[in-house]
Amino acid sequence: xxxxxxxxxxxxxxxxxxxxxxxxxxxxxDVPPQIREVHVRCSGQVDPAMVLKAFAAGADGVMVLGCKxxxxxxxxxxxxxxxxxxxxxxxMAATPIHPQRLRLDWVSAGEGDRYARLAQEMVSxxxxxxxxxxxxxx
Amino acid sequence: xxxxxxxICQCGPMxxxxxxxxxxxxxxxxxxHVVHVETVSLLCAPEAKAALVExxxxxxxxxxxxxxxxxxxxxxTFGKIxxxxxxxxxxxxxANIREHCAWxxxxxxxxxxxxxxxxQAAVQRVxxxxxxxxxxxxxxxxxxxxxxxxxxxxAALTLAQPDRQVYLVERSAWIGGKVALYxxxxxxxxxxxxxxxxxxxxxxxxxxxxxxTLARVVALRGRKGxxxxxxxxxxxxxxxxRCLGCAACMDVCPVKTPNPVNAFLxxxxxxxxxxPGTLPHVAMVDRQHCLRTRGEPCTRCQDACPFEAxxxxxxxxxxxxxxxxxxxxTGFDPFDPNRDDRYGHAEQDNVITSAAFxxxxxxxxxxxxxxxxxxxxxxxxxxxxxCVGSRTDAxxxxxxxxxxxxxxxxxxxxxxxxPECVVDHIFADLCLPGKSGQRIFDGLRTEPGIVLHxxxxxxxVRIERENRTRIVHVTGPDDVVQQxxxxxxxxxxxxxxxxxxxxxxxxxxxxxxxxGFFKESHPITDPTQSCREGIYLAGCCQGPKDIxxxxxxxxxxxxxxxxxxxxxxxxxxxxxxARVDTDLCSGCRTCQGLCPFxxxxxxxxxxxxxxxxxxxxxxGICAAACPSGAIIINHFSRDAVDAEITGLLxxxxxxxxxx
Numbered sequence: 130x131x132x133x134x135x136x137x138x139x140x141x142x143x144x145x146x147x148x149x150x151x152x153x154x155x156x157x158x159d160v161p162p163q164i165r166e167v168h169v170r171c172s173g174q175v176d177p178a179m180v181l182k183a184f185a186a187g188a189d190g191v192m193v194l195g196c197k198x199x200x201x202x203x204x205x206x207x208x209x210x211x212x213x214x215x216x217x218x219x220x221m222a223a224t225p226i227h228p229q230r231l232r233l234d235w236v237s238a239g240e241g242d243r244y245a246r247l248a249q250e251m252v253s254x255x256x257x258x259x260x261x262x263x264x265x266x267x
Numbered sequence: 268x269x270x271x272x273x274x275i276c277q278c279g280p281m282x283x284x285x286x287x288x289x290x291x292x293x294x295x296x297x298x299x300h301v302v303h304v305e306t307v308s309l310l311c312a313p314e315a316k317a318a319l320v321e322x323x324x325x326x327x328x329x330x331x332x333x334x335x336x337x338x339x340x341x342x343x344t345f346g347k348i349x350x351x352x353x354x355x356x357x358x359x360x361x362a363n364i365r366e367h368c369a370w371x372x373x374x375x376x377x378x379x380x381x382x383x384x385x386x387q388a389a390v391q392r393v394x395x396x397x398x399x400x401x402x403x404x405x406x407x408x409x410x411x412x413x414x415x416x417x418x419x420x421x422a423a424l425t426l427a428q429p430d431r432q433v434y435l436v437e438r439s440a441w442i443g444g445k446v447a448l449y450x451x452x453x454x455x456x457x458x459x460x461x462x463x464x465x466x467x468x469x470x471x472x473x474x475x476x477x478x479x480t481l482a483r484v485v486a487l488r489g490r491k492g493x494x495x496x497x498x499x500x501x502x503x504x505x506x507x508x509r510c511l512g513c514a515a516c517m518d519v520c521p522v523k524t525p526n527p528v529n530a531f532l533x534x535x536x537x538x539x540x541x542x543p544g545t546l547p548h549v550a551m552v553d554r555q556h557c558l559r560t561r562g563e564p565c566t567r568c569q570d571a572c573p574f575e576a577x578x579x580x581x582x583x584x585x586x587x588x589x590x591x592x593x594x595x596x597t598g599f600d601p602f603d604p605n606r607d608d609r610y611g612h613a614e615q616d617n618v619i620t621s622a623a624f625x626x627x628x629x630x631x632x633x634x635x636x637x638x639x640x641x642x643x644x645x646x647x648x649x650x651x652x653x654c655v656g657s658r659t660d661a662x663x664x665x666x667x668x669x670x671x672x673x674x675x676x677x678x679x680x681x682x683x684x685x686p687e688c689v690v691d692h693i694f695a696d697l698c699l700p701g702k703s704g705q706r707i708f709d710g711l712r713t714e715p716g717i718v719l720h721x722x723x724x725x726x727x728v729r730i731e732r733e734n735r736t737r738i739v740h741v742t743g744p745d746d747v748v749q750q751x752x753x754x755x756x757x758x759x760x761x762x763x764x765x766x767x768x769x770x771x772x773x774x775x776x777x778x779x780x781x782x783g784f785f786k787e788s789h790p791i792t793d794p795t796q797s798c799r800e801g802i803y804l805a806g807c808c809q810g811p812k813d814i815x816x817x818x819x820x821x822x823x824x825x826x827x828x829x830x831x832x833x834x835x836x837x838x839x840x841x842x843x844x845a846r847v848d849t850d851l852c853s854g855c856r857t858c859q860g861l862c863p864f865x866x867x868x869x870x871x872x873x874x875x876x877x878x879x880x881x882x883x884x885x886x887g888i889c890a891a892a893c894p895s896g897a898i899i900i901n902h903f904s905r906d907a908v909d910a911e912i913t914g915l916l917x918x919x920x921x922x923x924x925x926x
Contacts, residue, residue, distance in 0.1 A: 136915070136916055138912055138915060138916070147339075148339065150366065150367060151337040151339060151363070151366040151367075153366070153370075153371055154337070154365065154366025154367060154369075154370035154371050155366065155370070157370055157371070158371055159371065159373065160367070160371035160372065162372045162374070162377035162378065162380065162381050165381070165384060165385075165388075165915040165916070166363070166367050166385075167388075167908065167911055167912060167915065168338070169887070169903065169908065170843070170885055170886055170887045170900060170903050171886040171887055171888065173886055173887060173888035173891060174886065174887025174888065174890060174891050174900065174903065175891060176890070176891035176892070178896075178905075179891075179905070179908060179909070179912075182909055182912065183912050183916070186909075186912060186913045186916045187916040187917075188912070188916055199781075202886075203863050203864075203884060203886035203888065204778060204798055204863035204864075205861075205863045205888065206863075206886050206887075206888050209861065209888050209891070209892075213891065245371070
């Protein structure tokens, strides 16, 4: 399997992260083609089941991006995301899916360059692990 | 059965260069439920929009996917087109093939591949969309304003319009806040009383404004448009309808207690009028110091009152008011220099704060406006120390912004009264922004008898006592320490969030920022609303600011309310909110504690929770936490998001295999 066939789901909050991906477009950044953006209301809307279903459906990585701490438009959504994704990573450590296939980070609406960088880092991180194989390995 | 139409916009000549549009069209045609696919050279052009309406109708399309630019750009535009075509605007999904593909992936094949994925995902998602409608609710036009300082007063006056009552709740016994205690105002030494007393009088006599002094808000329930506030008012022991403020009671009261209104520079009796000219001009009893509180049967004030206004039977009262919005304008507290012994303020005499100097120089103050030392001498040297409590990690990291101009105002008041007096300014930096700042500084520089000293950092001073004078040890930028002798030292103190801010934030369920001020919804684009819709912020409780800014923010908050809460009007609710599937909900209430907006209710005896859709903002925190998946976010349901994710992960060369 070639690295181009890797697929990474990016769950992006409505207020900051999704806009940062748009900003990356407006400033013609390089966002790796493996990244697939999904618009959610808030990083606090992302529940572990949503992430696990993405892996089950064939994602090689999941990146959750929210507003920076203190900037959440719903006050505590990104804090909730932090708790949930940390816990999920600990659970993943006991499964064949490597915890580093899941990443949570923060980005502001205007930071297209940062979005592109986070996307590139995520792709390299997942490339190093390789694709999730059919038996759910790695 | 869904009949999905896919419209691929080429964004003029832009997308065709980056994407193989024909491949996208062929792929989209093979997707299940897709009945119509077409490319449009510019879908947001007027003629294309009109054609889109016709196409939707002609093909009896029930769900629309637009592959084009970012939803932020044109989702609403296309939503309106759906409405025009007789569809609900929520039956639309945008595939963002411009910002997320064409503009960031520079290999045509890879970009096309991803665009195909996005279209496939959008087609899978849109099938789960449901029509949504914005509900209209009745609104309450009355408003609660907390704090009757400059910001609160300006908000109340702006709001006092026909068919609207304003409840102006003030913690102290008077309205006008700190500015009511000032003599002159920056930048042009305008007479404070002349400027504000007319406004205060209007507030007191305006039938649309209910002034409630000695009161605080103890609870707030509900949401924008329909709040219920509980207001607790302390007893004054004086009937405000009968008292004329004649002061007969003050003359007979046997108690003398340090007067906080005059920064403890003098004493007042236990029954007193806070300051001459107080509005409302009525007496109040300082129950903490009144002999009756100690069980003594003193009735001297009651006996002396010619108007039978003294009423010892008054007790605390609690009332509820219904309002549509709240303005929080609780002002600031000055930094207490006793917190840092370098300022030598604990010894009180002749090291005073700018707040105390305001009273010292005020004709209604403890010395009738004469600037004197505590032992009655006329000072020959006055020193101003800047940045007291500001710009230091030890206390407040921020610049309070207004203390410099206040200190310069005070220096001018000193020179006006005592032209021979030498005035030393001890500052680290001067902050004099705005259109009058430079003028103020130039006036300071050219005034005779003014000496400027630079200290290394804010707080690079130590004030010590030497006989009857004070010595200010100043460490300069070059680390050289110089000693400045002064008969009177005035500390330009920081502006801090007022006491009680934490409790009020908890009561109103709004956030504070890192410095303890009320946090705005957004510091740049929404600086007047708190994080809770319908609760607005004005004046220094949101951050240090000068009087014109406080007034402007009070008016701005009022403007927002006048605009959105029209008497007898309705309010439109965003339909993207959470709802509960009561068949699935077990009533565990995991969600309840997580909701940042208090929108979820339910009690332990019930097997389900309820979501108040007027409070819910549709963030989805509850839905993510629900162990039984019983909470659905409208338009962002699990089914819709999962369908989109699955669509993104399916191989793009396998369109026809999609179930």
